[in-house]
Amino acid sequence: MGKKVLMQGNEACVMGAIAAGMRFFAGYPITPSTEIAEISAQELPKVGGRFLQMEDEISGAAAAIGASVAGVKAMTATSGPGFSLKQEHIGYAAEAEIPVVVVDVQRVGPSTGLPTSPAQGDLMQARWGTHGDHPAIVISPATVKETYLEAIRCFNLAEKYRTPVIFLMDEMVGHLREGIEIPEADEIEVIDRTVNKNLTDEQAYSIPEGKYAPEMAPFGEGLHYNISGLFHDETGFPRGTAQSYEKFMNRLLDKVEKNRDDIEKWEEKFMDDAEIAVVSFGGAARSAEEAVIEARKQGIKAGLFRPITVWPFPEKALEAVAKKVKRFLVVENNAGQMVIEVKAHAGNVPVDFLGRFNGSVVDPDEVLAKLKEEA
Amino acid sequence: MRNREELRLVGSGGQGVILASVILAEAAILAGKNAAQSQSYGPEARGGACMAQAVISNGELGFPKVRIPSFLMALTDQSLEKYGKNLPEDCVILVDSSLEIPEWLAGRKYYQAPILQAAIDQVGKAQTANIVAVAVINKLLDIVPQDVLKEAVSARIPKGTEAANFKALEVGFNLL
Numbered sequence: 163m164g165k166k167v168l169m170q171g172n173e174a175c176v177m178g179a180i181a182a183g184m185r186f187f188a189g190y191p192i193t194p195s196t197e198i199a200e201i202s203a204q205e206l207p208k209v210g211g212r213f214l215q216m217e218d219e220i221s222g223a224a225a226a227i228g229a230s231v232a233g234v235k236a237m238t239a240t241s242g243p244g245f246s247l248k249q250e251h252i253g254y255a256a257e258a259e260i261p262v263v264v265v266d267v268q269r270v271g272p273s274t275g276l277p278t279s280p281a282q283g284d285l286m287q288a289r290w291g292t293h294g295d296h297p298a299i300v301i302s303p304a305t306v307k308e309t310y311l312e313a314i315r316c317f318n319l320a321e322k323y324r325t326p327v328i329f330l331m332d333e334m335v336g337h338l339r340e341g342i343e344i345p346e347a348d349e350i351e352v353i354d355r356t357v358n359k360n361l362t363d364e365q366a367y368s369i370p371e372g373k374y375a376p377e378m379a380p381f382g383e384g385l386h387y388n389i390s391g392l393f394h395d396e397t398g399f400p401r402g403t404a405q406s407y408e409k410f411m412n413r414l415l416d417k418v419e420k421n422r423d424d425i426e427k428w429e430e431k432f433m434d435d436a437e438i439a440v441v442s443f444g445g446a447a448r449s450a451e452e453a454v455i456e457a458r459k460q461g462i463k464a465g466l467f468r469p470i471t472v473w474p475f476p477e478k479a480l481e482a483v484a485k486k487v488k489r490f491l492v493v494e495n496n497a498g499q500m501v502i503e504v505k506a507h508a509g510n511v512p513v514d515f516l517g518r519f520n521g522s523v524v525d526p527d528e529v530l531a532k533l534k535e536e537a
Numbered sequence: 538m539r540n541r542e543e544l545r546l547v548g549s550g551g552q553g554v555i556l557a558s559v560i561l562a563e564a565a566i567l568a569g570k571n572a573a574q575s576q577s578y579g580p581e582a583r584g585g586a587c588m589a590q591a592v593i594s595n596g597e598l599g600f601p602k603v604r605i606p607s608f609l610m611a612l613t614d615q616s617l618e619k620y621g622k623n624l625p626e627d628c629v630i631l632v633d634s635s636l637e638i639p640e641w642l643a644g645r646k647y648y649q650a651p652i653l654q655a656a657i658d659q660v661g662k663a664q665t666a667n668i669v670a671v672a673v674i675n676k677l678l679d680i681v682p683q684d685v686l687k688e689a690v691s692a693r694i695p696k697g698t699e700a701a702n703f704k705a706l707e708v709g710f711n712l713l
Binding site: 166167168193276277278279334337338339340341448449451452455523525526527 | 574579580
C-alpha cells in the first residue's frame with residue numbers, strides 16, 4: 163500500500179479506472195459527476211490515454227463504445243439526466259457485446275431535480291433502463307477506498323464478460339473525501355479481454371468451449387466483421403432462426419446468471435446473532451452502519467447486509483439471512499427500490515422500509531429510531 | 538485536539554469554505570489522523586449559503602459526516618442563520634467580526650475574529666480569507682502542528698499563489 167492521501171470519491175473512480183487499464187474517456191460534464199471528466203482529462207494524457215469531451219451525453223457513450231471496439235478500455239460518466247440519455251447505447255453495448263464502463267453518480271431526480279444533492283433513485287433504472295431483456299452488472303460503492311477498488315472490478319467484469327458494467331455511485335460518496343492508501347500495481351488483479359487474431363469472418367462472435375463471451379477480433383487489423391445491435395449469430399450478421407435467437411438471448415443472460423458466484427459481492431457486519439438485518443447500499447449504507455453500531459451499544463441485535471454488486475442482486479445470500487433474522491429494515495435514499503428485491507427474497511420475514519428523497523442523506527438517527535421502534 | 542472533531546464551516550458560495558475544510562482534513566491525514574470532508578451547496582455558481590464539513594479523529598473515523606458539530610465557523614449572517622441552529626453546549630463557535638450576533642448566540646460563549654477584513658487589510662487579497670480562517674481554526678482547536686498545516690495549504694492552492702497564502706496563514710495565526 164502507498165502513502166495515505168485525502169481523495170474524493172470521483173477522483174478515486176478515475177484513479178481506479180486508470181489502474182484497471184482505462185485509456186479512453188468520453189463524456190459530457192454533469193454535476194455531481196463532473197470531477198470524473200475533469201480528472202480523466204488531467205490524468206489520461208499522463209499514461210498515454212485520451213480524453214474526449216463530446217457534444218452531448220449520447221455521443222459520450224457512443225465514443226466510449228467505439229474506443230472499446232478499437233481495443234482500448236473505455237469509460238463514460240454521468241448523472242441522472244445523462245444516464246437516461248445513455249440508455250440506448252447501454253443496450254447496444256449489451257447486444258453487440260462491447261465491454262464498457264458507464265458511471266452514474268446519482269443525484270435527486272426526476273429530470274433536472276436537485277443537481278447537487280445525493281439520491282439513489284436510479285437503482286432500478288440501472289437494471290432496467292434500456293429496453294428489452296439484457297444482462298446487467300451494476301456495482302455500488304460505499305466508501306472512497308471501495309470506489310477505487312470496485313472501479314477496477316467494473317473493468318474486469320466488463321472485459322471478462324464482454325458486457326457494459328454500470329458503476330452506480332451517488333453524490334454522497336462521489337463528493338466525499340476520505341483518507342485512502344492506494345494499492346501498488348502488484349496488489350490488484352487486472353483482467354483483459356481475450357483477443358484472437360486468427361478468427362475468420364465466420365467466427366467473429368463464436369464462443370470458445372466453456373465460455374459465455376466470444377473472444378474479441380482486433381478491429382481494423384484485416385478481419386472484416388459486422389458489429390450490430392441486431393440479434394446476431396456467430397458471424398455477427400442477423401441471419402438466424404427463432405431457435406438461434408433464443409439461444410443467443412440465453413447466452414447473453416447466462417453471462418450473468420451462470421456466473422453469479424463470480425459477479426455477486428456483498429458485505430455482512432454484526433450478522434452472526436442479528437435479529438434485525440438492515441439492508442442498505444452505497445452512501446446510505448454509511449448511515450445504516452452507524453445506526454447498527456449504535457443500536458448494538460444499546461442492546462439491539464441489529465446487523466448490516468450491504469450489497470456491493472447490486473445487480474445481479476445477491477438473492478441466495480439474502481435468502482440465507484432471511485432464515486436467521488426476525489425482521490428486515492431496508493434503508494435507501496429513494497422512495498423504495500431495493501426493498502422490492504428484498505421483499506421478493508425475504509420469504510415470510512417482515513420487511514420494513516426507511517427512505518429519504520429530500521436531497522439529504524438518510525440520517526443515522528432516523529435509522530436508529532426505526533430500529534428501536536422495531537426491537 | 539479533542540479525540541474527535543466534527544467541523545462545520547459555513548459561508549457564501551465563492552468564499553472558499555470548501556477548500557478550507559479540504560485543507561484541514563488533508564492536514565489531519567498528513568499528521569497521521571483519520572479524516573473525511575464533504576459539503577452541501579445549491580445549484581448556484583456564486584452566493585447562496587454554502588456548508589462544508591470535516592470530521593477528524595485520532596482513532597477510527599466511523600461515520601464520515603458531521604452529526605453533532607463540535608465546531609462551527611460562520612463567515613456570513615445568512616449562513617449562520619441557516620446552519621447555526623441546534624449546536625450542542627460544548628460546540629466551539631467562531632464568527633467573522635462583520636456578522637451581527639443573533640440573539641441565540643449572544644447568550645453563550647463564542648469567538649469573533651476579523652477574518653474577512655484581515656485578508657483585505659493585512660494580506661492584501663480578499664480571496665485569502667479562507668486561508669486566514671484555516672489558521673485561526675487550527676489555533677483554536679489545535680488540530681495539527683503549524684508546519685503540517687502549511688504543507689496541506691501548499692498542496693491545495695494554485696501554483697504562484699504561495700506568497701499570499703503563506704502570508705494569510707501567518708496573519709491567521711496572530712489574529713486571535
